[in-house]
Amino acid sequence: MTDHMHNGERVPLVSFRNFGIKFKTYDGKLTALEEVNLDIYPGETLGVIGESGCGKTSLATAIMGLVAENGEVTGEVRLNNEVVADSKGSGENFRKLSRRERKILQEKLINIRWKEASMVFQGSMNAFNPAYTIEKQIKEVFKIHTTMNEQEIDKRIVEVLEEAGLNKSVLKAFPHELSGGMKQRAVLAMALALSPSVVIADEPTTGLDVVIQAKIIQELKKIKNKSERAMIVISHDIGVVSQLAERIAVLYSGRIMEIGNTWDVYLKPLNPYTLALIKSYPSLEKARKVMKGIPGEPPSAYIERKGCLFAERCEFAEEKCREEEPQLREVIPGRFSRCHFAEKLMANQADTDGEELPVVEIDQDDVILKIEDLKEYFTLRASAAGSLFSREEGSKFVRAVDDLNLEIRRREIFGVIGESGSGKTTLGRVVVKLLEPTSGKVTYFPLKVQGDGHANSDGSGTRVDRTFIGNGTKDKIDYGWIEVTSVKEKSNEMRAFRRLTQVIFQDPYDSIDPKMSVYDVVSEPIIAYRVTRDPLEARDMVSNALSTVRLSPPENFFERFSHELSGGERQRVTAARSLVLRPEFIIMDEPISMLDVSLRAGFMNLILDMRRNLGISVLYITHDLASARYVCDRLMVMYLGVGMETGNTEDVIKNPGHPYTKALLKAVPKPSPDWDPTEVEIIGEIGNAVNVPKGCRFSKRCIYAQEECKDVPPTRKDLGNGHWYLCHFSQEELRKIHEKINEN
């Protein structure tokens, strides 16, 4: 660090001075960043958190000197005391420069990139060229930016790969041959290739499974500790950032709201936004407390700004906040906050813990959906031509769902949790028959309106009449239960089933037809079931559904399109669509994973309300343990198409039985210094479900795995209270094995 010391004063590696970027677009000027003053010192890791659209990525790319052509810069960014972005080299001014000047400027920036500062872009692991080997692609970095010869490059590549936690066997591999985690490491290796003084990691773990995320965090930590280079970690996930960064900058709508040391900021935020952000999303431990979420949406980046940008959503806001723009100021030494009432907030910190979530009573015998021995195999040969020209013999299947048994009770929120590729989504789709199951049985027990009010879970329900919402004719449908897997698509039973079940999909951007207005989207089921021909009645139904999901006044949303809605509103619209016919059962496939952090709590609360007020049962599919803990009554952990562990949520979270569940729980980054990603006891990454082991599915990754695990299918081990796990070993045995491992 001595190199960077001058007269005892630390010289920042990267410094932002009154930095701001405005993008000229057709819709007007978009303010991406403003008044950014920030220094990053050598050896330091800065975390940048904020919701999507707050300017995180613009901040990072500015360090690389990458400002889009329509961007207009104010202030300046210096990297190693070289100006990399200022008003001269951007926007109108840049266009005014002569060709020569432009070229000089660009060459200077090209020299800086990769050598001085390198960046791991969001999702860049999917940006490898599939036609070249990893080696060739990493080599390119050296060839473009250095004058090293082949031997030197070869040597250096092996070094950087080791630095990124890979061995050199990946060099000859093509991108598709690597797992997601390995690709992400390869990207890291590329970023480290030229030993830059600043490494920027933009959402380095987004899109990765928890387990891999933990490993990447581990890798980044290693890199960070090894060298004196500065690192900037950008994420919306406080857990990830807090594990890596010493300092955190909180961004909101292009402004830095707070800067401070990580744990200080996390434990005692000095800005209402930070506080709200931390409160709005559950960490695994706090997930039984009621979350509030942040009301409203971030202000539009196009409008003129006045006062504190967070004022409209802030529970502490006063008149002053709306009128007067707060400045980023040092509230206590080393802690900067952009708030008029930062001091006041310090006193207000005490009760960060909310009240406990209310427990909902569920009738254990009132089953709404029963899944028995459900299998869903996808053959890899879809077409006749494919089978004709295939290089391999014999048919192969992806065992997406394999022998699954499950019972969901009425008014219950049942969580299915697992890494991507574990078959969660397929399960959801099979249940609503978007996919035909290969074998097995799914039985649905509608609520009896008449009779004793309970369906017999053995399927021997009596035939009852059910009155549907609808026009005066009130169609009657005769059934006791519906065997979803065997009824025909066009049968009355299937129509009844479709009416009673709904799905909320993961991607709110994609699950609303972009060409349909909100009214059309929500009224789609009404039209499909010809519930009413009276437009006014239909309108009332739509209106009610929208109010239920708290989109009010509903009339304002009727004539809007999905692109005119925010992510949260979109997901609410899909919820409204699923609620409009008053279903009994909703499958929610990762409903919050695409929402901004501040909006997640709101939607989760909506799910709980729907259950509480409308008595809806939910199959909640997620990869996120914290949200599962928040909303679910029971959980099933799925791995490669098989349910590994099932039980009441609290039982599973607190006393996980299965080694996989244990690893998953450990892999969730905790915003505390004692979380250690090396403790995640799991081998490798989730494979595909084509070549599954004969025995335990998890045996290849299980650290406890013994000889028998490979060949003998495991049995259920009951832990009581409906909590079981699928393993050869009891908890006691597992503990013993673990001790043995530790000894070795």
Place this chain on the structure above:
Amino acid sequence: MTNYDEKSNGKGSQDEKQRMREMRRRRLSFQSYRFKKTWKIFYSNPYGKIGFYILLFFVVVTIASPVLTFHKDPAVYIAPAIDTTVPELSVSGFVGNFTGGIQSNITSYASSASVGGSNYVYTINANGKITALSLRTGLINSTGRIYSVTNGSINESNPMGMSVFTLVQSINEITYADSYSNYILTATADGYINLTKITEVNSNGQVIPPQAVGYESTVLPNSRLVLMPISSSIPNNQGSFTFIPFYSASSSPYGPNTNIGRIFAVTQSTTNSSYFLTELMDDGLTVQWQRELPFSTQPTGIQVYGSFFTYSTSQLVIVTSASQIIAFHMNGTEAWKTNVSGMSFTGNMYIPYSFQKRTSSSNFILAAANNTTSSKLYAINATDGSPVSLLNATSPDMSAISSTSEIGVFPTVMTIVKDKAYLMSGPNKLAGTVTLPSIYGIYNRDPIYDPAANTFIISSSKGAVYSLMVTLGPNPFTWGLVPKSASEQISVPNLVYDSATESEVITFRSTNGYLYVYSSDGKDINPIPPTLHSASGGVFLLGTNSAGNDVWSQFIASFPTDWEVGIVVGIIGIAIALAFGVLIGYYRGFISTAADTLVLAYFLIPFLPLEIALVSVIKPSLVNVIWILSVTLWPFITFTILGIIRSVKQRTFIDAAKVSGAKTGQIVVLNLMPNILPVLAYLTAGNVSGAVGSISTLQFLGLVPLTIMTWGAMLNPFEENFYIAATAWWWVLPPTIALTLFVTAFIFVSRGIDEVVNPRLRRR
């Protein structure tokens, strides 16, 4: 959530109606808002905007095309020969400005005899200066040499006119060979009559340009000339004629009864205002006799009958005034006298060449007479003066008379009343009428009959010259010649025998100062360049093509056809492609897979050879061509649509709709279609221009009949002959530009739609 089952049954109440109306209104305004917004995005794109305006132009032209197209069937219509055929200019020369109006200020003469001054065209200007233009250039379209004839010896201002004729000057006493001279007769209104001989040999026997020699002049005392004096040797407005010797009075060896070149003048006494007819002899311009005419009004015309008779006994000199026509023998005695009551002679008389040549009791003189409301053409018997009415016209404007020259039969007589030419094969026997172009002034000149081509050469006051076939027919004119500028006027054209080229030539003088000599047979000049004043008076905004079709009409008529082909093929193609796209892309199953394979197989057949094969087998009418294009152009689009349908099908909202209970039909119509609609619009735009391009290709290659009027059809001739393409810009450019613009406009519109479809492009 409220209970839907408790829905009130308050239907029909005012409140419900009100709400219903309000809802409909909101939906409607929403729809229009949506459209406006989409439009705004489209319009804000410069490509979209330009494309839209170009297409708007095409649409407007298409709608207006029935009005803009000048000819009903432009593919078949051929511009008349009058417009596309012109006589060839053989020689011209600048002879100085002339003010027009004077009918005889140009004359011409050519004789087959090798007489000094023959094969020249003579003209006189206002100062009495006579110039001659040599016909003997031997070059086509050359500037001829102009010679001053008068050489200072004739010097009169304001001549009434000029005529040139040949007389036998002397007879060799030993060989009896005739010796000829050309004479020029001029006169001024104040009574001066001048005669000069022309020579081409100087005193040393050297050949020189024509010169006036032996100038004689006389003045009739106390008289002014009423009409231009005429020589009996030069019948008016005849084509070239068989050479007959006219004797000079001094040289006539056979006495006064031989055909002596006599000069007749009509004068008015300045003392008592009475009118006189005077005969003068060339020999010293001596007065032979003088007779007072029994007219109270000014004589209107004078004519010599029987110019080519061997003896002068049957020759007559005929004078008209008001309703009277009087014939005198050559000795001055009155032969006959006729009065047509109620009509008055216009002075316009015409004697068919055959009657001038051969004496017969049925010979007649054609004379026009009119009153304030009507006009009549009389055939007045040359023997007894009995008038026969040949034609009664309802207009008083009978302006010109002519006739063919057949001997022994009733000649075809032609007269022009206003802009109508009447051809008669006997008294009141109308052989046909022709409407003459009316924009080039009036037809106040007697047409000349060209026996070689059997045509009348008609000229108008403003300088248009037409050749009208005696046999008429649907396309009666063989050629037309119009002045280059609207203000131009020409003198009366003369038909002259050019012994150098051994052909009849037409000479006239123009107000632009030039004396022109044109060949009398026409030359096809297609493709003709754009003209607003064609010979027929028609407008050829874009000229003609080499076949004589009106390019403008073809061009405009191509708009609707091209649109028709484009839109029909575009829509049918898209419909087929959409059907297959949905079948293959959305549905699954055996039929879908089979269709996929078949469409792929079909796609692999190159479409141009396929089109060529199909048009060769099927009779390529417009409807068939549309079908052929429709069934060949869709596979490409199908695969584009297919890809889009497949990608839309993968999107979650389709699953969401399925889960919402929507049936396949509903999903296809409500979810799938709106999402591919912009792409469909995009593809339709491409397909429309593709279809137009395709039919143009087929027509350019000549595989589809050119009667289907498209831009491609218009360009067809250039496939074989690039030279015309290089010369006839008016023909090649419009279809080329239109075709390019049309296709470009659709590409631009596609770009604009792209902007609507892909908002990502917009954000940049």
